[in-house]
Amino acid sequence: MSGLAKVVSHRLFWPIVMLLVLFAINLVAFPGFFTITVRDGQLFGSLIDILRNGAPTLIIAVGMTLVIATRGIDLSVGAVAAISGAVACSIILGSPEPGNLATVAVAVAVALLISLVLGVWNGFLVAVLGIQPIIATLILMTAGRGVAMLITEGQILTVNSPPFKFLGSGFWFGVPVAVVIAAVVFGIAALVTRRTALGMLIESVGINPEASRQAGLRARGLLFAVYTFCALCAAIAGLILTANTAAADANNTGLFIELDAILAVVIGGTSLAGGRYTLFGTLVGALVIQTLVTTVYTVGIPPIATMVFKAAVVTIVCLLQSPTTAASISGFRRRLAARAGKGLAAS
Template sequence: MNSIVKNRLFWPAVILVVLLVVNAFTSNQFITVQNGHLFGSLIDILRGSSALILVALGMTLVIATGGIDLSVGAVMAISGAVACLLIQDLPNQNAIGPVLGVVAVAIGVSLVMGLWNGSLVAIIGVQPIIATLILMVAGRGIAQLITDGQIINVQSGPYATIATGFFLGLPVAFLIAAAAVALILLLTRRTALGLLLESVGGSPTASRLAGIGARRITIMVYVVAGGFAGLAGLIYSANIKSADSISAGNLIELDAILAVVIGGTALIGGRFSIAGTVIGAILIQTLSVTVVAIGIPPEANLLFKAVVVVALCLSQSPDFRAKVFGRFKTRQAVAA
């Protein structure tokens, strides 16, 4: 039991369960079945967390190598802008084949953005925070150039399915995120890739001396992060059926980093947890939904969220727990 409590995922999981219980009592419909599909606040949480899961998944891999990616929100905006611009020009926006082609093009553009970041970091040697900050600023401008500063609206049923559709009773958006998580888990925990990522994050120099292609791995994780961010951008734009280059992915990089930290991944690189990142992303979305459900004023939402996150991070710290509970035990011993 003691080993379970000391696990870094214990407290995030406990808080997630508590928030879900609160939602179950405060929402009118926590989960229900309508027309063969699941609905309710739980499904809204899963659907709402899909984009964040994808972005945080890519962020986890980048951070595992000792990097950071601040451009994921801008990549989301670019991806949505490209997709909506191309769909708008289609003769038939409801044709599945052309829409799938547009989706492929948008993800391809996102992969190129990730390749740009990875090349700056691994080949040119720019610090990750600076390299991705460049695209964070420029990418939002690129998205606005693509849309000519306008909000592009589309009326494509197949495209909207990415965000609002259901398959086997579950939201398609969440199934896409779940498939991405399963793929990354398979690659990082069933192959040597996970060990290579931790080696590069722990010591890039030692990794190169050991014959590990640190540069190739670094470029790869930024490309993957770009691809996942692009996919998240498609989910966002498909949900609102338009390309909003200003609001799309705005500040999502901060929530992604929070999800990674809550999940127990070390910001200095090395150790990482995919399962922890997923829990962290769902927890953040659940917290946002719960704040509204219990009637906390909108102006206090961010403050409440910050307090919960700080408390969670402190509860995960072995040093903090040792100091607090150590003093408590000492006082009990003295009183006895």
């Protein structure tokens, strides 16, 4: 196989091409798209906005990647994000000093702790009771927003706490805090799964759970770990989303973000059938999703058509990545080579 054929057949080729195409469309519609300015020591620009707005999706997609690699799925991440934001805001509002850093630290810690419990619950349903992951997490997806509504008493909780708002709209050394948090989560996940045996164990469970069990691998504990980590990622994303608006909205916080996370994972080349996965591909997929949303607004497409436009682009990328398309391209290339060989022989 030639070098060019290897590049085209790589599972990240078409997602990267799509990302570059979206960049080009934005550049044509808005010539200053790649411009990054520094104001008061902080970075601003369209690319910075894409990174900041796409950070929650990337964080959840990182956890979702590991779940999908084990042949699972987690539909509850949006509800967990809503619960996390509701818990944090309710604690802050109930404190006599909502702007106190210690109060915010306690609120964040409690929200993350509750998310760990929710992740263990998902892991228990899947690993111990043997419930299909899509059903097990659908339970929390359905009940989770109800729990968030109970926490907020059906109200939108608005908080006035600079330390908390810093998580969503603050800057650290000129870079948005949300981007820094996403980079840390991504880096830790990549380091732990690719520099230790954990990544190989996750892949083995996803490829053949029964063979892994017979080989002595404790798949149950591994499933607990990935579902708990995914819930933790969802809670972190929920805190960022809530802090960005300084309000906990149980109905809308993290709404449909589970779909964006799954799309990011699939676009990045991780198979829903489990097994091999790629965190870098998930990063590319998350950038494609967020750039796509930005493109909708840049080119003037009505916001109500965002979901349709997103579905169309994602469908194109998935079709280009499909084995059938790859086989067709390979067959077409062989036919061209055969015709070229006949032409040379005739001459």
